[in-house]
Amino acid sequence: MKRTTKKLLSFVMVLTMLMSLCSVFALADEGEAFKIGGTGPLTGGAAIYGNAAANGAQIAVDEINAEGGIQFELKYEDDAHDAEKAVNAYNALKDWGMQISLGSVTTAPCNATSAETFNDRIFALTPSASAVTVTDGKDNQFQMCFADPNQGSASAQYIFDQDLGSKIAVIWKNDEDYSTGIRNTFVEKAEELGLEIVSETTFAAGNDTDFTVQLTEAQNAGADLVFLPMYYQPASLILSQAAAMGYEPKWFGVDGMDGILTMEGFDPAMAEGVMLLTPFNADAEDERTQAFVAKYQELYDEVPNQFAADAYDCVYAYKQALEAAGATPDMSAEEINDLMMEQFTSMTFDGLTGEGMTWDATGAVSKSPKGMVIQDGAYVGL
Amino acid sequence: MKNMKLNRNARKNFITYGLVIAAYAILQTMSVTGSISSSLRGMLVPICAYVVMAVSLNLTVGVLGELSLGHAGFMSVGAFTGVTAAMALQNTVPSPTLRLCIGMVTGAVFAAIAGVLIGIPVLRLKGDYLAIVTLAFGEIIKSIINNLYVGVDENGLQMSLLTNKLALADGGKVIISGPMGITTIEKLSTFTAGFILVMLTLFIVFNLVNSRSGRAIMAIRDNRIAAESVGVNIVKYRLMAFVTSAALAGAAGTLFAMNYSTIIANKFDFNTSILVLVFVVLGGLGNMLGSIIAAAALTILPEALRQFADYRMLIYAIVLILVMLITNNPTLKGYLDVAKGKLTGAGKKPVPQTTEGGAGNE
Known part of the structure; x- marks a missing residue:
């Protein structure tokens, strides 16, 4: 019985090997x-x-x-x-x-x-x-x-220069290098500039659907600006859950947030007033x-x-x-x-x-x- | 009778060794003469790592008879500790081969320690409960490494959890950087190292299975109460199989990680555990040669299907389903037995099974 399995498997393997060889010979001019x-x-x-x-x-x-x-x-x-x-x-x-x-x-x-x-x-x-x-x-x-560090420090600089918020909360994804990288340089630059960070909360892959804990903490700490260094899927949930609990700080995102407006099933009205730094603007006039x-x-x-x-x-x-x-x-x-x-x-x-x-x-x-x-x-x- | 069985086992083991050596010889020659594609050459080391993973998981699933869903966790422990050791010794041990060996041994030792720590509570459970707890431990290992920061300077290794609090002296470097994992791995793994690890794994597993301990382990699998009643120490033998399996996975993890310039903890998630389990189930529980072939074939398959572009993973899934169905189809097995009978002249198994199936269908 086991030998049968073995024969079939070796046949499959030979087949796959042949296929991989075929792809080698298919080089274009x-x-x-x-x-x-x-x-x-x-x-x-x-x-x-x-x-x-x-x-x-x-x-x-x-x-x-x-x-x-x-x-x-x-x-x-x-x-x-x-x-x-x-x-x-x-x-x-x-x-x-x-x-x-x-x-x-x-x-x-x-x-x-x-x-x-x-x-x-x-x-x-x-x-x-x-x-x-x-x-x-x-x-x-x-x-x-x-590069990520540029984004983090540029965001902090921007918030400082434009005087967008005095008490800042950061929510970041601590098992993702993109989010962690931006958060680290943001916090570093914010400290240097004297911006006050009142709340820092995290999430990770697998528990990225419910953000009420993070949002409640930010709200209790009296944050008037929330920095979201993350891609747009979790950000969209954060925005809608904050709206549901009646929390309305200023939101500041990064380039990963780009795409939130075209996301299926997301009401763009939720993202009203969200600020982000991005190098590209699809509505540009040029x-x-x-x-x-x-x-x-x-x-x-x-x-x-x-x-x-x-x-x-x-x-x-x-x-x-x-x-x-x-x-x-x-x-x-x-x-x-x-x-x-x-x-x-x-x-x-x-x-x-x-x-x-x-x-x-x-x-x-x-x-x-x-x-x-x-x-x-x-x-x-x- | 007993003698015959032993001989058959021994013969089968030697066939496995022989096939692995032959595959190595052919591929290595082709690799040296440059007659294989970059694509296949790039997969040689990962194939070796997955083969070791599959064979070691087969020890837990096939020989011990317990479903483990956290095997990638041990691979992760081995990968991160092994690479850390190899990187920390970069200046003290000049020989790359020696550093790779030290890395693999370190990976195996730490994975074994993790195996003991996890095994003590886990092996008090059985069946579905054990499977779920191993799954949980795999996730715990992933979370810990995602939040671990390790650096090295002239004062030795430093580590911190959650945030990067390393205060490294000048010339020090960060090795593990939380979710970014390790990003500056020196690629030390070679196909030869992978081959040696596969041979070593087979040697350890075959000898364990054919020893007194191995028979005790299989007795526990077949009937736990009966085994306990004749005085087999259940905890000891289950732990022995589990820890051996973990240690081999750790060495495979180091080999795997050292083949890439970067490694992140999220790579070793539930999906990787399941992937290895698929190798084992497809190759046959307790069948080491089957695991080897399944691991190699299923690692190459998605790459061989690249020409189908968007439909690649769909075809991969269909092939997987078909292979699973075909290998378990009695009618087809009957046909194959007939074919085998004709090839070997006098078939050892009686043929009637086929005609029975055929008659039923007509």
Whole structure:
């Protein structure tokens, strides 16, 4: 009986091995277009970010290819927001012949893939993996988004400068590096500036549906501004539960909050008056943003969030750098890597998520965050 | 009769060793000559780690007969302690191989300690209750590591809980940083190290199962009251199997973590425990070779299905269901027995079973 099982299993294994070999031989012709690859959570709990980035990048690639001139071929592989799967996805992209990388969309997978791209000397520009560890000590890893510490301290600075609140409460997710990273630098900067933090409460994956304890504590402490360094799903629950208990402080969020207005089943009226720092505003008046938003809505039937805009900018930044360096698609990944490192540290780039962006040698971007407030279900510049 | 059975067991064990060695030899040659894809090469070490996980869980589930849903917790303990040890010794022990070994031993020891601590209360329970409590312990381990901060400087290791209160001297570095986990792992794991760990695991498990203790463990599985009545020390033998299983999982955790530059506690959650349990159930309870094959096949399968893009995980699930159904289908098993009978000439098992099934269907 057991032998039967064994035979069947070995058959399945042989089949899978053959399939994995097939994918190796299916390499496309080289030399026509630059092969850009990226990994992101196209499935699973963080899929909204991965798909947004993949869609945004695809729009940019289609636009650039239609212009003639420099040509791109884009491939996104699913990493399900997991470091192990991200490395697998990265290896699959390497087999495909990737020459330049868009890193990974989320932080933990990008920590893993950035070490791989660093070792393999493939240049990577991540749209949205915001931890410092992604670029730290790796000379060919660059970011299109703000690093977490910048966001935390920029938020504290902003609250201080605009005198938005005197008693601040912070609710953060203590098992997530994104949330913890921003909270740490926020608290540090707030102390430095003399902002008073009256309540600090946490939650974690698995107990992120009921926030009455955290909100009651903030309310009892008399907080008039609540800082929410987190993604939009828990934030949406916090907002609606606070409304239900009649607690109405000022709310201040971070770029992960972007997307709350388009979330299914969420009443945008709840988010009225929420302030956040985000580099991208889908309601901006300028022509490029409007064209991008219109295109995105036409193709994917939703308003693009910051992740889509970041990925879109990444592809255009690559275009600008490749053109300036005179790179050709027949170059190896390593040759392109050296050219890109030179270009990115010297060029200035204008994109949807900021004007006059520059990168320093550590790979961190320098652009100014835009303060936004939600009014009548739309972002308005502060 | 008894003699024959022992021989059969021994033969089966040697076949398992042989197949593992052959697989290693082939893959290593292909890897050196560069004839395998980056994709497959990247999976070699994780496959070894999952094989060790599956074989060690099979010791608890198949041999001891208790359902454990917290096996990833031990992997987590092993991963974090092992990597911490290897990183802390970076300046004192120059040889990377030696550091990997120290890491794996440390991982195994700490996982074993966790196994004892958890085993003492848990093994007083049985069945569903035991399963649920192991699940809870797996989650507790995850929560603790998510809130643990460990750093090293010239004065040695420092740690703090909940928030980063480490006061490191100049030149010190943070190793475990709460939810960010470990982000600067030096990749020391190699396929050869993984292969050696798999062989060692098989050696330990086969020898334990075929020893006096192993027979006591299986006696407890088959009939606890009968075993107790003939004087088998229930707690001792259950703990022995449980802790051995935990220690091997710890070593696998270190091997796994050292293959990536970063590791976070949330990786070792309930899903990972279930994944390993799927390997064991698919490979057959108590069947070590089955566990090895299932672990390897199910690690490669999702990657091999990448060409199906969005439908990948759907197809993975369907394949899983089909394999589970097919391996438990008596009619198909009958056909396979016939095929086997023809291949080996004189079939050991009587064939009528097939015709019976066939007649029923017609």
